[in-house]
Amino acid sequence: MVNPQWLRSFAALAKRGNFTRAADSLLLTQSAVSQHVKQLEAEYGQLIIRHSRHVELTPAGHVLLRFYDEICGAEKRLNASLAARDDDQGEISVISPGSIGLSLYPLLLDLQQQCPDLTVRYRFAPDKEVLDAVLNNHFELGIVPLKPDHPSLNAEFFANEYLELIAPAGASVHTWPDLENLGFINHPDGNVMATRLLSRWFPANPGVSSLPENGFINQIGLILEPVARGMGFTVLPRFARMAFARQEAIQALELGPEVVNPLWLIYRAEWPLSRRAQRALSVLRTSCETPRATPA
Structure with a gap:
């Protein structure tokens, strides 16, 4: 040497x-x-x-x-x-489902504009990929809907994710036939989410598969576009609805009890979070909807 x-x-x-x-x-x-x-x-x-x-x-x-x-x-x-002692420089890396990512990513960009020496690397991914990415140190922070049980991961409650039935603005929806008349805009998690929500609101319904499907889209940021155009309804997490630009063209309906998924923040348990990650989390937590109850 x-x-x-x-x-x-x-x-x-x-x-x-x-x-x-x-x-x-x-x-x-x-x-x-x-x-x-x-x-x-x-x-x-x-x-x-x-x-x-x-x-x-x-x-x-x-x-x-x-x-x-x-x-x-x-x-x-x-x-x-290695600048873990600095909260205003280095990389902030986060991986999460797309629904909450639509809300969190712009907040991290705001932080990056305040601190130009920070960089943000964000990825939308399914649950299994989020777990693997954090375990393999590809991302420092991950968000998942199920609390993992792994000795190498810390899991902290992050926020509640509320499912919503979203229809075109002005549409009158009160009964199952109203949903049939509107038609369903499907997406990769559409059947699962709609089944969870509608089975609570319409216990005797014949099932989501019986609804006419008026479209399918796999890009989280575009799912509400056909809804805004009056082409059908869909079921999405509230974070995805709140990130949609044309709020005046859609409405979130309350036809029954709330259906909530807790979201969990995960990171490696063997070492502390970098200070820049801690700073990012303080911004994200204060901007997320305050939960009504913290799950055990």
Whole structure:
């Protein structure tokens, strides 16, 4: 391994042009700088051409200088990655279901605008992928609807996710036939969510599969677009509805008791959260809907 002090002496000489300025910048003697360069030349061959008032790098010297610059760059990246003591720089990485992600991601972008040295990496993913990503250290923070039982994960209650029946603005919906007349806008979790909600509100209903399906879309941010155009109703978490831009074109109906899923924050149990992650969480928690009851 190359002696770091020798490399610093060589880089100072290469960048400042002569031994006097290099030695002054390092608070060393000219003799020390010269000795360090000689040690490197014994290992790598001639690195400089000595002129009366300056030095010139040989091809090997240019290669070694690039190597030194790469080391310095890698050290800066390492320090940035390990800057857990800083809450205003480094990467905030979060992985979650898309419904709550629609609400959380813009909040993290607001934080990044306040702290330009922060970067946000966010991924929408199904539950299994969220667990695997946090366990494999691909993301620092994850959010899942089921509390995991894994020794390497901490799980904390994060927020309640309320299911909502969302219809076009102005639509009159009170009975099961009203839903049949509207038709269902389906999505990857549509049948499961609609079954959970509608079985509570209409216990004697013939099932979601009996409803006419007026469309299917797998992009969470677009599910409410056909609803806003009057093409049908759907069932989604409240976070997804709140993130929709055209609130005036839709309505959330209350036809029965609330159906709630608790959401759990997960992160690795073996080490503490970085300060930047803690700062992000304080922003996200205060912006999420206050739960009516914290699950056990």
